Amino acid sequence: MSPLNPKVISVILALLISAITSGFLWFVPGTPGGTIFIAGATTFFATLILVFYVLDYLIFEEINKIYDTIQRLKLKDFNLSRKKITKSVNPLKKLNNEIFVYVAKKQREIDELRRMEQFRREFLADISHELKTPIFAAQGFIHTLIDGAKDDERVRDKFLQKAAKSLDGLDALVADLLTLSQIEAGEIKMHRERVDLVKVTHEVIEQLEPRANQREIKVKLHTPQDQIFVKADAYRISQALTNLxxxxxxYGRDGGKVNVTFTEDKKDWEIEVKDDGPGIPPEHLNRIFERFYRVEKSRSKEKGGTGLGLAIVKHIVNAHKSKITVMSRVDKGTTFSFKLDKIEEKLAGF
Incomplete structure (x- = not known):
């Protein structure tokens, strides 16, 4: 048995105090032996119980809790909230509580810093790769022209068009990066006002019609009303719908359909954008809103895009106090949906 065990310490202290009490009474004239024995025994058991309680429950138990807190720090296991930590007048318990709260807070900060550092490394790697592709392509075309290909009119025009296309892609990437960074930093505020959702959607569909015609895809709007008024930032919602x-x-099927559907709820209008493409495998669904994340990188590169569209959509929808959801089945297509606050016709003067 360890010499620091509270039982051993309690027994030793109880024996000492009992011996001192009995010894004192022994030297008192006329004290009966039975009284000395009873006093010694009573003192021993009373001291044993009192000291054991103090050591075990008020000191050793709290020291063990502090030790457990340190162990949790090593294991990063801090699941208790501050509400579960009871207040106490015991200074050791208060010390343990404060250590627990402080260490848990610092551990969360450390974990967040590590997460942000990992995110920074991944972002730098991604942005370097994304910028390198159009820059190197444009460089290659221009240097080829400088080296003499400019004298061939057909080759010159072809290479200039390709260089311009690469630089247009670079411009789009930088513009999307700037937009995303400004939204995340809170520099872009949503100017929510009365917006005709049907009108905005028709404008987006008309804008994208040439691209849809190239693949013989029909984009159809399904709306129960000719006008639907929502509380939104017209430009940003147009941007989100354009991306979706x-x-x-x-990613839809050649000759297929894209359906945009509005469904009315009590307080909202739900917007759905559905395609009939190859769908998204389940393991990718929780990551498609990340910057530069592509389900199939090679195919995504062929189809163009900056890899930031869905990240921008997510931030725009979140800024409207809503949430974008995605449902997808392989070979069955993908549906993105979100809601916007409805404005009743009687409130048309909003």
Missing amino acids: IDNAIK
């Missing part, structure tokens, strides 16, 4: 419908056209 453009994605549906890009």
